[in-house]
Amino acid sequence: MDLGWDESVYLSQVDPRTPAAYFSAPRSRGISFLAAPVVALTASTTALRVTLVLLSSAALYGAFAVWRPLLGRGRTALAAALFAGLWITVLSGPEVMPNLWIALAAVAATGFFLRARARGGAGSRSTEGRTLAGLAATLAAAALLRAPDAVWLALPLLLTCATVRAWRRLRVVAAVLGGLAAGGAQWAVEAYVRFGGIARRLADSSDTEGGMGAHLGAGLTAARRSLNGPQLCRPCRIANPSVTHSLWWLLLPVLVAAACALALRKGRAGGGERKDTRAAVLLPVACALSLAAPYLLLLDYSAPRFLLPAYALLALPVADLAARAPAAFRAGPRRWAVAAALCAVLAAHLSVQLKELRVNTADARDTAVRYQRAAEGLRRLGLSAPCTVTGPRAQPIAYAAGCASAQTMGNNRSTTEAALARTARRMPMAVLYDPADAYLPPYARTWHPHELRGTGWIAYVP
Incomplete structure (x- = not known):
């Protein structure tokens, strides 16, 4: 594909061959910095696409690998597959857009936060230091990519530190706040240099977005209508997608609720390992809801990429639930039947996503x-x-x-x-x-x- 509208804006900021386009208040410069080395070397769009495919694939692997000690290899791999199987994830991989990268930063940051809960991390001060450094670095990356989203991601983490004794540790809070400050410094400085302060930049951002406020029904409706494209639905007056192509989206809240209910029930049974499992399910759900809230409740338009961070985080509890489903039956034909049914559902889901990928790629091209x-x-x-x-x-x-x-x-x-x-x-x-x-x-x-x-x-x- 040749470059899209937003991509041209982000690339023009670092392309030595062209003047910089106007950079509006809601944007952040992290994705421009990521693409800058490639743009400095070549004007080839193909080289840029291939580089971003390789980088985003490595980032996908690395972000979900953080969760291996928390969910195990199989469930972590399934979660990564569920997220990578969405058409908007695949389409975003080679694009110069920040949303996929925020999603992967959110997955990694939440995982590092959970791994930092126990004293001494995994048993040593050096391991704890690496875990906290990972937490700060991934939050800094999120803030550099899109500062307001990083704040929404950090809110559940800080709230957990304030309300749950096991996380009430100064080093964890310092890592969260330090990461936000390091990544958001450039955005804050630019706010004063170009827009007259942080409050003024946020106000300008709201105006650019059409007035951020209570758009409860409009935001949800727009998100549902734009589920399978177009890539930007503004104003979003298209028809709803077919039920067969949106069933997974409608079932997602049900699956997440079931995963949370199962985790809470097991958590009440006691035991440190079960409590860790409960946190590994509940915290990504809380972070996903926080990241999705401004796009679902405060805007009257939508784009499929807006919810990528929420989809990435919700893939973790859904994968945990799917892995537990066959285990609820005794070994034998019934367990195999449940496993086969889940595989069939996943195959049908991926076939739908592939079809939508082809349609939306053609539209973008x-x-x-x-x-x-x-x-x-x-x-x-x-x-x-x-x-x-x-x-x-x-x-x-x-x-x-x-x-x-x-x-x-x-x-x-x-x-x-x-x-x-x-x-x-x-x-x-x-x-x-x-x-x-x-x-x-x-x-x-x-x-x-x-x-x-x-x-x-x-x-x-x-």
């Missing part, structure tokens, strides 16, 4: 191809760096053409029409016009229109 065609059309019109592109979809098209982008309205407003009129007198410039939007700036109404073949858009140039 078609959109990116339109951006490339538009950029090629602008180059044929004589636009070359330094140049500026404005209008609908200016950011990804300008990046593909090697130009700067600018907007006078919308979420990425960064200049005025008067300033753009002055810019047109000193460098090549194009105004993108979408007939569906039906707005052309006054300064461009005497310019020459040129149809950008294969896109449905028109470029106006002086």
Whole structure:
């Protein structure tokens, strides 16, 4: 696939070949830093995709490997497979987007937190030190990737430290707060430099998101409708997905509730090992609910990637429940029948996810191809760096053409029409016009229109 809209924004911040696009308040720069070494070496999108596939695969393995001492190898592997089998997980692997990486950081951080509960970690001060360092590092990574999400992830961890005696340890609290501070420092400094402070940046973020507030029904409805795409549903007025392709999503709360009920029942039976198992089920559920809450309750639109951190964490208790189900029957034909039924359900689930992956990959590719065609059309019109592109979809098209982008309205407003009129007198410039939007700036109404073949858009140039 060629690059998408958000990818072009993140990459433009570190690409030495193109001007940086406007970076709005809700964004964080962690994913730009991750891609920076590749972008510095090559302009090849293929090289970038392959590198991110390898890195995200290694991160998937490493994040879930943290859970081996807590759930065992088999259940940990099953949890990783459940998460990796979702179409949005596979599609996000090679993309320059932060949500998958936040999900993996959340899985690792929660696992390190649970492993740090016992005094001395796994029995030695050096092991405890490595565990706490892992906790701080993964929380720092989450904060660098998306600072507000890292805070939502840390809230259940800090609440556990405050309310559960076994976790009431200064070193654990220091690791959580230290990781947040280290990863969030860049975001906080930028808040003061560019937006006038943290409170102002959060307010600007809310405005960009359409006003974050109590959207209880709208957020849940949008999440359900966008379960199988599109990758951004805003405004989300599409029909609900078919039951067969959304049944897993509807059953997920039931499975999680069953896993929690089973863990609580076993926890009441006593025993340190059973209490550890109870925590290994309940804490990821608490963190998943905390990370999902702002996207389900505070926004009136959705995107499948928003819930990736919640899906990753909920895969752990679901895998634990699935592994326990056959064991509830005595050894014999009944146990084998239950195991076979679970395998059949998993196979059906993966076949549905594969179909959705193909559909959404094709949609993403078609959109990116339109951006490339538009950029090629602008180059044929004589636009070359330094140049500026404005209008609908200016950011990804300008990046593909090697130009700067600018907007006078919308979420990425960064200049005025008067300033753009002055810019047109000193460098090549194009105004993108979408007939569906039906707005052309006054300064461009005497310019020459040129149809950008294969896109449905028109470029106006002086």
